[in-house]
Amino acid sequence: MTRYISHPLIRKDMIEQRLYQLALTSSALKGSCLIVLPTGLGKTIVALMVIAARLHDLGGKVLILSPTKPLVEQHSNFFRQALPNCTVATFTGSIAANKRSEMWKDSQVIVSTPQTIENDLRARRIDLHDVVHITFDEAHRAVGRYAYVYIAERYFEDADAKSRLVLGITASPGSNPETIAEVCENLHIESVEVKSEADSDVIPYLHDRDIEWVRVEIPSGIMELKQRVEKVLVDRCGKLRKLGFNVFEKTSKRELLDLQSKLQAQVIEKSNRDAFSAISLLAEIFKIKHAIELGETQGVEALERYFDRLNAEARSRSGSKASKRLVMDPEMRAAMKALSSPIKEHPKLDAVRRIVADQLRDNPDSRVIIFTNFRDSALMVTKALEDVDGVSAVRFVGQASKYRDRGLTQKQQTEIIDKFKSGEYNTLVATSVAEEGLDIPSTDLVLFYEPVPSEIRTIQRKGRTGRKRAGRIVVLIAKGSSDEAAxxxxxxxxxxxxxAMSDMHGSIPIQKPRIEQKQLAAFAGDDLVAYVDHREVRSGVAAILEEMGVSVVMRTLEIGDYVVSDRVGIERKTTSDFLSSLIGGRRELFGQISDLARTYQRPVLILEGGDIYNIRQIHPNAVRGALASIAIDFGVSIIMSKDAEDTAAMIAAIARREQQDHGREIMLHGKRSAMMLPEQQEYVVSAISNIGPVVAKNLLRHFGTVAAVMGATREELMEVELVGPKTADRIREVVGGEYKG
Incomplete structure (x- = not known):
């Protein structure tokens, strides 16, 4: 007979009683704890029992944090069912900030994305003083500047020491002991509890999972393509060695990334022509290696789509030098041309058809998930299954839209999962979006289209089967390819x-002193205040300012990104964003600069990033002209910074000078100016790339109206001062070209 958890706050006869979960709950209630438990064994159940105990004994509020909106919705639904007498609120960025503030006051259980809570804390819409517990779901994310780290820090600063308690839950904290220790330190973890599938108290709840590795041969046609592209790789590696960098065809991606970081640091610190050349060559090598990987592990269609994107990037005005050089390379062009002739499809596709068909023929009620690393492959695999009897496959990808590939909305994702549960679809072809936490039912077969070199992602994928009944895992490997290494x-x-987890089991991680933050705070001084636009949270600058001791007040600023006195407003731009505004028809920068100069006596533009003259194919004179216009025409001071930390230090220095040295107070004022009709007309014409404000005015003065400009012939356009053949052709192309969006 099944025994259930009995607790005053937990719905009766809902949660099955498992001894290992009770033991983990007991440990988690003794002190802040990290629990590592394989997928499907009830991490959320442990969190529920901890939450129920804290609310019952102490009252107050509890906070459950999960990294994605779908996960938040999933957890919210579960806690509403399991805690029928508690008020459960769901927080995401799509809910208005003022509404969240009211919901916070009225709720006992808050389930939220971490970014939303971070924003609300920085904006002082909420506080954590009466929060008696926080659960950090997928706790392995608590590294670097991820929102979990800031929230935990604030929790241990603001909440009552006698009533605060943290629980981190994850199936896979990572293989690096230093990273695991960092997670523990960042979340203020006092003990670690680990359960594996080999533990005697876990085994009764497990089902068999058979793992098979299916190795396939790479077809000769794909091998020939690979060899052509490898010639380009050999050439670029040779050029890097001539510059003094020890790079070979077999150099790992990690080593290449490390070299890239070192070179970028050299570029920032001092102008180094060899470093610039090496960075560009490295960019080519990354693209070449990706092409090789796609060809040998994914197939011809995926490679063809990649080459299509590479050509589109090279044709665009903002395209990198690396992509432009690659598409002009004779060997690369030969490889691209070879794709137009028939090449045998990758044998993985045939293996997918056979494996899925066999599974569904033998067990028609089965559910199958096929994991692929790339969206193009997901599309390719879904198409390959269209004509297989008994298979109803659907592609499942993330929300972001990419080149010629729209993402799925959250609503579409939910609909697909519901249809997968009901059996309308029996096969889900998914990218990494299906790996972490989503409420996807246990499947009978998990098929890896390729192995992944991440232990965290591998564990998450495997955890999709064998939850309620025996499961099967099949991993496809292309012989002699990067699949083998992965x-x-x-x-x-x-x-x-x-x-590593066994070594840390039950131990108390050493708390390292946060020396760097103390030094930063000492530099900034006391009682400094900065008003920060809420859209700047992602830059990391606001977080660093707080670490420095600056009181950060989040607001929706009409003008500028930072305000540090009644006369100083600051606009922050990365060098990449700044340069993008000079090409492709983006003119909003000068509108922002104009508003900043009109509103503040001492307007400041901070340009953050590397060398501004060499990261895009823009003539240095064009960059100098834009900078000169900002400084001279608008009277805006321009300050260069290396990175977010340098930017924060500069803002703190300006704030100290204004607020402490000059005794000035902060005053928010100004709204974006509404454009007059002539300004709107100039804006419309100047939106066409290659046309700046000066040429736009010349065109309007000559023709009189926007309509006349757009209707002018090439020859008529060239009669206008500063309009040459290229500009005239570009105007006619934009006005007369067919829309293919």
Whole structure:
């Protein structure tokens, strides 16, 4: 007979009683704890029991944080069912800030994305003083500047020491002991509890999972393509070695990324022509290696789509030098041309058809998930299954839209999952979006289209089967390809992770002193205030300012990104964003600068990032002209910074000078100016790339109206001062070209 959890706050006869979950709950209630538990064994149930105990004993509020909106919705629904007498609120960025503030006051259980809580804390819409518990779902994310880190820090600063308690839950904290220790330190973890599938109290709740590795041969046509592209790789590696950098065809991606970071640091610190050349060559090498990987592990269609994107990037005005050089390389062009002739499809596709068809023929009620690393592959695999009897497949990807590929909305994702549960679809072809936490039912077959070199992602994928009944895992590997390396890397990391977690089991991580933050705070001084536009949270500057001791007040600023006195407003732009505003018809920068100069006596523009003259194909004179216009025509001071930390330090220095040295107070004022008709007309014409404000005025003065400008012939356009053949052709192309969006 099934025994259920009995607790005054938990719905009766809903939660099955499992001894290992009770033991983990007991540990989690003794002190802040990180629990590592395989997927499907009830991490959320442990969190529920901890939450119920805290609310019953202490009252107050509890906070459950999950990294994505779908996960938040999933957890909200579960806690509403499980805690029928508690007020459960769902927080995401799509809910108005003022409404969240009211909901916070009235709720006992708040389920939220971490970014939403971080924003509300920085804007002082909420506080954590009466929060008696926080659960950090997918706790392995609590590294670097992820929102979990800030929230935990604030919690331990603001909440009563006697009533605060943290629980981190994850199936896979990573293989690096230093990273695991960082997670524990950032969340103020006092103990670690680990359960594996080998534990005697867990085994009764497990189902068999058979793992198969299916190796396939790469067809000769794809191998020929690969060899052509590899010639380009050999050439670029040779050029790097001539510059003094020890790079070979087999150099790992991690080593290349490390070299890239070092080179970028050199570029920022001092102008180094060899470093610039090396960075550009590295960009080519990354693109070449990606093409090789796609060809040998994914297939011809995926490679063809990648080459299509590469050509589009090279044709665009904002395209990188690396992409432009690659598409002009004879060997790359030969490889692209070869794709137009028939090449045998990758044998993985045939293996997918066979494996899925066999599974559904033998067990028609089965559910199948196929994981792919790339969206193009997901589309390719879904198409390959269209004509297989008994298979009803659907592609499942993230919300972001990419080149010629619209993402799924959250509503569409939910509809697909519901249809997968009901059986309308029996096969889900998914990218990484289906790996973490989503309420996707247990499946009978998980098929890896390729192995992944991440132990965390591998564990999450495997956890999609074997939850309620026996499951099957099949991993496809292309012989002699990067698949082989990814498989062994993942296997080694998974073993290393379990060894690291076993070593940390029950231990108390050493708390390292936060020396860097103290030094920053000492630099900034006391009682400094900065008003920060809420859209700047993602930049990391606001977080660094707080670490420096500056009181950050989040607001929706009409003008500027930062305000530090009644006369100083600051606009922050990355060098990449700044340069993008000079090409492609984007003119909003000068409108922002104009409003900033009109509103504040001492307007400041901070340009953050690397060398501004070499990261895009824009003539230095054009960049100098824009900077000169901002400084001279608008009277805006321009300050260069290396990175977010340098930007924060500069803003703190300006704030200290204004507020402490000059005794000035902060005053928010000004709204964006409404454009007069002539300004609107100039804006419309200047929106066409290659046309600046001066040429736009010349065109309007000559023709009199926007309609006349747009209706002019090439020859008529060239009669206008500063309008040459290229500009005239561009205007006619934009006005007369067919829309293909």
């Amino acid at each position: 498989y062994w890397i993942s296997t080694r990391k998974e073993s290393k992770m379990m060894a």
